Every structure is written in C-alpha cells, then in structure tokens.
Amino acid sequence: MLSWPTYVPFTAAALLGGALLWTPGVPLMAVCALALIGAVIAAVHHAEVVAHRVGEPFGTLVLAVAITVIEVALIVSMMLAGGEDKATLPRDTIFSAVMIISTGVVGLCLLVGGLHHHEQTFQLDGASSALAALVALAGLSLVLPSFTTSAGVGLYTVSQLAFVAVSSLVLWAVFVFVQTVRHRDYFLPPTNASDEDTHAAPPTVAQAWVSFGLLLVSLVSVVGLAKQLSPSIESGVAAMGAPKAVIGIAIALLVLLPETWAAVRAARADRLQASMNLALGSALASIGLTIPAVVLVSVLLDLPLVLGLAPKDLVLLMLSFLVSTITLAxxxxxxxxxxxHLVLFAAFLFLSLVP
Incomplete structure (x- = not known):
C-alpha cells in the first residue's frame, strides 16, 4: 500500500490546504492543476481496489455515489456564495453531467472497447432499467419546468420542487435496491470474463478499508482543488466570451474525471458491464441526489433555482436519449x-460554445 496511490492523495490535500491559507499565484495554481490530475488517477486506483473486494455492482456504486456527493457539495457551496447569479448553475451542471456521461463517457467506452475487442456485450436488462429511470428523472427535473405554467419559464413552484425532489430521491433509491438486491444479476458481468483482474486474488479487508479512506481523501482533494481552480475557469470563460453555461460544463468535466477514467479502463479490459454500471449509475446519481439537495437549499434559504432547459438543450437531451435507446437496444x-455517441458529444460541446 506504500506506493504512489498512497502519497498522492495526501500531497493533493496538502496543496489544497496551502491554496486555502495563502492567495494562490500562477505557480501554485499550476501545481494544483497537476495535483488534481494525480488525485483523479489515485481515486480511480483506490475505487478499483474497493470494487474488487466487494464485487459488482457494489464497486461501481461506491465510486458513483462518492463522486456525486462531492459534486453536490461543490454545487451547493457555489450556490451559497453566488446567490442569484448562480440560479442556473445546478441545471447547467446536471445537464452537462448527463450529456457528458450519456454521449462522451459511453461513446468513449464503446469506441475503445470496440477497437480492442471488436465486439462487446453487456446485460441488456440492467442497462434498459437504468436508461428508463434516467429518462424519467431528466424529464421531471430538466424538461417539464420549461413547460409548466404555475411559475415563470424554467421555474417550479415550491410544491412542484418538493414533488420533483422526493420523486428523484425515491426513484434513485429504488434503482439502487434493484441493482444491489432485487435484481443484482442484471448488473453482473458475464461469467466467462477473461480479464485478469477478475481472476486476481481480492485485496484483504484491511487493504480495502485503507483504499476506501484514501478514496475519500482523493475525492475531497479533487473537488477542493477544482473549486480553487474555478475562478480561473470563470475568468477564462469570460475572456473567451463564451456563455455562462460553459462553467457548468467545466465543473462536470472536472468532477467526472475519475468515473470517466475508470469506465474507459474497464471497457479496454473487456469489462463493458462495469463501464455501463458506472456510466449509467453515475448519471442517475447525479440527478437523484443533486436535485433533492439543491431544492432543499433553495427552499430553506430562498435562493432562486432555474431548472428548465433552453430549446437547444432540450433537443440535444432528447436526441442523446433516443440514440442511447437505439445503440444499447x-x-x-x-x-x-x-x-x-462521440459525435453527439462533440455537438454538445460545440453548441455550448457557439449557441
């Protein structure tokens, strides 16, 4: 355990502490950016150790939930600091996370897996259940606010927000129950998996707990460093004259780095089932946990919250779901x-910069 994955999380945490104590200059910010990348790689390593110990699908669930909880903390902290200026930040970040996962992460996994293994398979029952839940969650949270009439355009009333928050949390909890208990076999890899990690001896309980602790340190460091780098990101977005929604994309990209790395590595190792579990589970957790949290903060602190997507984004979201339904059928x-999927991801990025 005394190797680079052990030292990198604490180094990143130390640099985060330095950035919080002193006004960061360009050299410190550059080092923090490198530490952010290192913490991402370390987080993936420790998540894989935990996953190998507990088995599928619990392993991928650990990383998905851990990163989503940290993502929620980052969004809520920026909402509290920004006030009305951040009314659309939760929507932009959630929408970006869903698009990045459903087009970018899934597309990259399918492409890398196809190039290395010609053709791959996964459990259709599990993927279809996850995709159905994702479509319902995104529709309730991001699509309907653009069409309801009780509040302004893109807005929900307090009662509507409460309904969506409870519905999102319940639907995510039911999916987790189905994934881990009721129909766990839907999310298990094929029994003839040939990946060497599948047959390697699992780590000890002590190693798994140490990796779990280091995973938390890595994730906190990733989000803390991302928040420290966010002013530079905002300045860069303003300098380019890009829309404010790009800030949400940048946050989602930073937070989703560990999941993307882990999913692509699994696909390259011919474990596409783990990639699908991680990608679709992360998208579900991104909505199912984030929406209740931001709704609670918005209602209790009387902060504005705009959830409805613009027409362009609505079309992109529906197009990504339609293509996902066809390609994963x-x-x-x-x-x-x-x-x-990757062409749709490129279109999402391009139209975000050139709306």
Missing part, C-alpha cells in the same frame, strides 16, 4: 455506436 456494441 441489443446488448452488443461495436465502434459504430461509439462513434455516434
């Missing part, structure tokens, strides 16, 4: 599906 994937 057979349980067999190749590079073509990956290319389609």
């Amino acid at each position: 057979t349980g067999r994937t190749n590079v073509m599906q990956g290319a389609v």
Whole structure:
C-alpha cells in the first residue's frame, strides 16, 4: 500500500490546504492543476481496489455515489456564495453531467472497447432499467419546468420542487435496491470474463478499508482543488466570451474525471458491464441526489433555482436519449455506436460554445 496511490492523495490535500491559507499565484495554481490530475488517477486506483473486494455492482456504486456527493457539495457551496447569479448553475451542471456521461463517457467506452475487442456485450436488462429511470428523472427535473405554467419559464413552484425532489430521491433509491438486491444479476458481468483482474486474488479487508479512506481523501482533494481552480475557469470563460453555461460544463468535466477514467479502463479490459454500471449509475446519481439537495437549499434559504432547459438543450437531451435507446437496444456494441455517441458529444460541446 506504500506506493504512489498512497502519497498522492495526501500531497493533493496538502496543496489544497496551502491554496486555502495563502492567495494562490500562477505557480501554485499550476501545481494544483497537476495535483488534481494525480488525485483523479489515485481515486480511480483506490475505487478499483474497493470494487474488487466487494464485487459488482457494489464497486461501481461506491465510486458513483462518492463522486456525486462531492459534486453536490461543490454545487451547493457555489450556490451559497453566488446567490442569484448562480440560479442556473445546478441545471447547467446536471445537464452537462448527463450529456457528458450519456454521449462522451459511453461513446468513449464503446469506441475503445470496440477497437480492442471488436465486439462487446453487456446485460441488456440492467442497462434498459437504468436508461428508463434516467429518462424519467431528466424529464421531471430538466424538461417539464420549461413547460409548466404555475411559475415563470424554467421555474417550479415550491410544491412542484418538493414533488420533483422526493420523486428523484425515491426513484434513485429504488434503482439502487434493484441493482444491489432485487435484481443484482442484471448488473453482473458475464461469467466467462477473461480479464485478469477478475481472476486476481481480492485485496484483504484491511487493504480495502485503507483504499476506501484514501478514496475519500482523493475525492475531497479533487473537488477542493477544482473549486480553487474555478475562478480561473470563470475568468477564462469570460475572456473567451463564451456563455455562462460553459462553467457548468467545466465543473462536470472536472468532477467526472475519475468515473470517466475508470469506465474507459474497464471497457479496454473487456469489462463493458462495469463501464455501463458506472456510466449509467453515475448519471442517475447525479440527478437523484443533486436535485433533492439543491431544492432543499433553495427552499430553506430562498435562493432562486432555474431548472428548465433552453430549446437547444432540450433537443440535444432528447436526441442523446433516443440514440442511447437505439445503440444499447441489443446488448452488443461495436465502434459504430461509439462513434455516434462521440459525435453527439462533440455537438454538445460545440453548441455550448457557439449557441
């Protein structure tokens, strides 16, 4: 355990402490950016150790929930600091996370897996359940506010917010119950998996607990350093003249780095089932946990919260769901599906910069 994954999280945490104590200059910010990348890689390593100990699908659930909780903390802290100026930040970040995962992460996994293994398979029952829940959650949280009439455009009333928050939390909890208890077999990899990690001896209980602790340190460091770098990101966005929604994209990209790395590595190792579990589970957790948290903060502190998407974003979201339904309908994937998803991801990024 005394190797680079042990030292990097504490180094990143120390640099985060230095950035909080002193006004960071350009050299310190550059070092913090490198520490952020190192913490991401360390987080993936320790998540894989925990995952190998507890098995699927609990392993991927650990990383998805841990990162989503930290994402919620980052969004809420920025809401409290920004006030009315951050009314659309939760929407932009959640929408960006869903688009990044459903087009970018899934597309990259399918492309990398297809290039290395020609064709891959996954459990269709689990993927279809997750995708159905994701469509429902996104529709209630991001689509309907643009069409309801009780409040302004893109807004929910307090009662509507409460309903959506409870519905999101309940639907996510039911999915976790199905994934881990009721129909756990829907999310297990094929029994003939040939990846060497599948057959390697699992780590000891002590090693798993140490890795879990280091995973938390790594994730806190990732989000803390991302928050320290966010003013530089905002300045860069303003200098480019890009829309404010780009800030939400940048936050989602930073927070989702560990999950992306882990999902792509799993696909390259011919463990596409783990990639699908991580990607779709992360998208569900991103909505199911974030919406209740931001609604609670908005209602208790009387902060404005705009959830409804603009027409362009509505079309992109619906297009990504339609393509996901088609490409994941057979349980067999190749590079073509990956290319389609990645083209949609490129369109999302391009139209965010050039709306």
